[in-house]
């Protein structure tokens with residue numbers, strides 16, 4: 001029987017045409033026509049003030065940390081249950097990740113713990129929208145505002161998802177998105193920074209252009225351009241942007257197809273949940289998700305590991321998620337835990353992610369579900 005991989009990157013079929021056009025246009029570095037189209041699309045679809053493409057979400061997070069003015073000793077509150085670069089973006093500026101536990105339902109940062117985690121050194125809160133399901137952004141923003149901290153959304157998994165009608169990534173001061181091949185809308189490696197706070201736009205454009213005022217120069221606002229601030233190579237190539245444009249054009253279709261697969265899993269596993277053999281993902285009413293991920297929570301680590309092993313035996317690749325950062329070697333060296341981490345540790349032990357990619361057939365889904373059912377029986 002064919003192996004079912006955990007992920008298979010989806011192409012719409014128009015990527016080659018767009019890349020050829022980019023070559024014909026004679027502009028392959030950052031800031032070309034496709035990059036501008038992608039940024040305009042993101043601005044329209046998310047409602048952000050300014051979208052800037054980046055080479056990855058990790059670089060968007062580093063870009064955000066620079067813009068947020070995070071410096072040595074500054075603290076940034078974030079969940080421990082997240083990807084490495086949420087934290088490393090802060091550490092690269094000399095900042096200290098302060099880890100908090102997540103909510104048992106969404107596995108997002110537990111907003112009720114924020115107040116206890118902030119200190120006079122808190123410079124920002126990095127809110128991660130796990131599985132494309134939004135954090136309680138109103139509460140996050142309120143607590144951050146009460147101590148003068150910025151809110152940066154790690155919306156790496158959040159393209160096409162929203163919280164109370166607002167696109168993920170467009171709610172905090174800054175938002176970071178990923179177009180990595182494992183995400184919903186992709187270009188291999190890619191990302192974007194959403195600049196929602198108008199006051200940060202001018203500086204963001206300078207940092208994006210390697211710390212120069214080239215953007216102003218291109219608009220004819222200054223007669224030459226020069227080095228004026230910090231910055232880095234924060235623009236992806238036009239080849240990546242051309243690929244991405246093909247995907248953004250199909251973003252609604254991609255999301256609908258993923259949601260159909262997500263729904264098929266969700267319906268099928270209802271019976272197992274009723275028997276309390278598993279827990280399915282919980283999506284609060286105020287969240288519209290994007291089917292980034294389908295995961296199950298098993299009662300304990302042993303049973304989770306058995307599901308992964310049995311699926312592997314059946315040629316199906318299912319994976320766990322997030323070794324918590326607070327107990328990782330670098331997390332202990334560079335950060336600290338501000339709260340007990342019971343939910344984080346438990347989720348990390350009990351969670352299994354199932355294959356979810358466009359092209360997965362009903363037969364595949366049935367085979368995967370039977371694999372899970374057999375492992376549990």
Ligand SMILES: *Cc1c(COP(=O)(O)O)cnc(C)c1O
Pocket residue numbers: 056057058059082083085086128154156157177178179180189190191
């Ligand atoms: C994927 C991911 C990232 C990193 O995105 P890249 O584009 O691969 O750099 C960061 N944070 C979260 C929560 C992610 O899921």
